[in-house]
Amino acid sequence: MHKPSPVSYEDFKDKFSLEVPEGYNFAFDFLDAEAAKDPTRPAMVHIDPEGKRRDYDLAFFSRESAKLANALVAQGLKRGDRVMVILYRRVEFWVTMLALHKIGAVPIPSPNLLTAKDIEQRINYAKVRAVVCEYTLTERVEQARPKCPTLQILVQVAGDKLPAGWVGYNAILQKAGDSYPAPKGKDKPGGDDPLLIFFTSGTTGMPKMAEHTHAYALGHYVTGVYWHDLGPSDLHLTLADTGWGKAVWGKFYGQWMAGATVFTWDFRGKFEPEHLLRLMAEHKVTSFCAPPTVYRFLIRLDLSQFDLSALRHCTTAGELLNDGVFHEWKRMTGLPIYEGYGQTETTLQLLTLPCMTPKPGSIGRPAPGWDLRLLKEDGSPCAPGEEGEICIAVEPKRPVGLFTGYLDEPAKTAAVIYDGFYHTGDKAWMDEDGYFWFLGRTDDLIKSSGYRIGPFEVESALITHPGVVEAAVTGVPDPVRGQAVKATVVLAKGYDPSDELTHEIQEHVKKVTAPYKYPRVIEYVDELPKTISGKIKRAEIRERDEKKG
Structure with a gap:
């Protein structure tokens, strides 16, 4: 497949199309076919738990x-x-x-x-x-x-x-x-x-x-070739574990279709950011993708101690990227971070391309082949600046990479695919330039004094305070406001809960984001309830608060 080099987002959307050959099977139609043509083409650099490197074609x-x-x-x-x-x-x-x-x-x-x-x-x-x-x-x-x-x-x-x-x-x-x-x-x-x-x-x-x-594999062509901006000379590292969808997003189909080599670090136990940087420097990684949490770890280190001169392109997804992290990473490396968005149910829905000016905190613009709409609860479209649910048109043609449904659960499938759209359950708004800004799951939005507040915005502000390691933001009943913003916070070492610290964190949030979004209630905990994939279970926090009365 020829890779056109887009000069603008509009150019890319107009020129790119993805057709799935009948009966397409990645293992036969890509891997075996390419291996027959170029058997020694590099496919993977693998670092085992003991640090030994092996190269595979x-x-x-x-x-x-x-x-x-x-x-x-x-x-x-x-x-x-x-x-x-x-x-x-x-x-x-x-x-x-x-x-x-x-x-x-x-x-x-x-x-x-x-x-x-x-x-x-x-x-x-x-x-x-x-x-x-x-x-x-x-x-x-x-x-x-x-x-x-x-x-x-x-x-x-x-x-x-x-x-x-x-x-x-x-x-x-x-x-x-x-x-x-x-x-x-x-x-x-x-x-x-x-x-x-x-x-x-x-x-x-x-x-x-x-x-x-099987079309799903081909759906990741855009992920590897355009969002990760890969070509035959690239060595790409996505940090994801193989138990999650992000692994096949970042270290499999799209990267190999781009001609790149996948860099795999099979580390066990605790993640060590210094070790990651040493490996990236030693093996000359050129393209890197990790969630914002990893970038937050990395910018706390002295990056000048690591030779990252080979690194030329950085991407992120999975959480909201904080402005401060974006700007600090760019100051330290000279590289912007290009955001993207998708779900387990999809491939890449929204992306920021190298030909686009990244806006820190924006998840980008719709990927080619994905007809995305922001819809209100009554199904009407949102104007720029209005909040709505991210919905994907499935008619007249389903996008390549959209799931078929939830197996053995037709009612749950029907609850999200109806009226010609797949309803993602995620809220966002779009600016005048067509960039989307993620707010959170529909169930997680907080309605306070007429405002609708997304937890990601407040959490992003909270974690810029040096005393906050992690935070989960939820709504709690309030007789005046309907709901008040509550933050459940894990503190860094050296910080202890106190009224003074609570006031300091609240004032910090007021300065970082709109003052009305600050948490009026802060609870300090040793750890947050999470899924196996590390996503915060805000529903569990809400249920626990309801039981407290």
């Missing part, structure tokens, strides 16, 4: 995924079977995903933080038939296994001991042939067949299963 992934596909078929895995994959940032994650794409089985990438109870619930909910997991996680699957009647095939990666009923990844691979050609005609998985399933983060209840078809 396209031929490696093509060959190893073919072998694993043969091995799994020999174990009885079939097209359409659902497979839970829990593999940290191991190379085996990519091999496994590609092998399942070739078979037509449906991977469910899963985080390594799942408990045995979580695993049991998800296996039974999704009717999972197989698990591929690292040896350090086998015990949790074993604890869940007696209560999981659909689970039949168990593959352990690495480790010396295999529980009864398990097979070793390397052992089955050694016995398998290294050729797995694409089946012909209808026997070839692809197109509208399911590609993968993500469990949503579950901030307001049990996670739902969002299903994507």
Whole structure:
């Protein structure tokens, strides 16, 4: 696919189009095809937990995924079977995903933080038939296994001991042939067949299963080629763990389609920003994507101690980027940070391109192929400056990368896809230049004295105070205002709760954002309730406050 170089956002929107070939399958139609043309093309630089670097080319992934596909078929895995994959940032994650794409089985990438109870619930909910997991996680699957009647095939990666009923990844691979050609005609998985399933983060209840078809992989072409601005000379690092959708956003489909090499750091345990910077400097990372929280860690360090001269492009998503972080990172590196926005249910919906002037805190403008509208509660469109729900037109044509629906939950699917739109549940407003500004989930907005206040705005102001490590903003009942803004705050070391500190934080917020948004109530806690993916459970805080009365 030819990459036009847009000179402006309007030029990009006018010229770019994405057509999905009939029966498209990334593993066959991109990976195997490209590996046949250029087998030694670099695909990945991998740093293992001990710090050892290994380089892999396209031929490696093509060959190893073919072998694993043969091995799994020999174990009885079939097209359409659902497979839970829990593999940290191991190379085996990519091999496994590609092998399942070739078979037509449906991977469910899963985080390594799942408990045995979580695993049991998800296996039974999704009717999972197989698990591929690292040896350090086998015990949790074993604890869940007696209560999981659909689970039949168990593959352990690495480790010396295999529980009864398990097979070793390397052992089955050694016995398998290294050729797995694409089946012909209808026997070839692809197109509208399911590609993968993500469990949503579950901030307001049990996670739902969002299903994507094989077109989803191609939907990330824009992510890698344009938002990450990648080409064949680039080494790209997205920090996400493989248990989450952001991993395939940033270290898989789009980056390889751009011709770039994926940089993967398989770190375990606590994130160390100094270690990250050392690796970026040593290995000459050229493109970097991380949530704003990571950038906040990085700007606290002396970046002049690290040679980041190879770094040329930076992106972020997942949270609101604070103005101060944007400007400080640019001062220290000379590089702006380009924001984007999407969901588990979508690919990249909104983006800031290199040809655009980034506005700190804005999530950008609609990606090509995505007809986005801001709609009021009555379904009417919002004028610039008015707040509304981000909605995606699904008629006359669904955008490439939009999920098919929530599996086995037609009522929940119907609650978000209706009247020709997918209703994201996210609130935003648009400025006169067409840039979108995220406010928060519809359920999280606070209505106070006639104002509608988004929690992200206040949280973004709070964390610029040196004493605030994390903050969650919610509304609490107020007899005069309807709702008052409340901040639940985790303090930094060296800070203790006091009336003086509360007043200081409140005054700080008044200076950073509109004064009416300041938290009239501040509660100090040791930690915030979060989902496994790290998203704040504001609903849980609200429920706890309601019980207090």
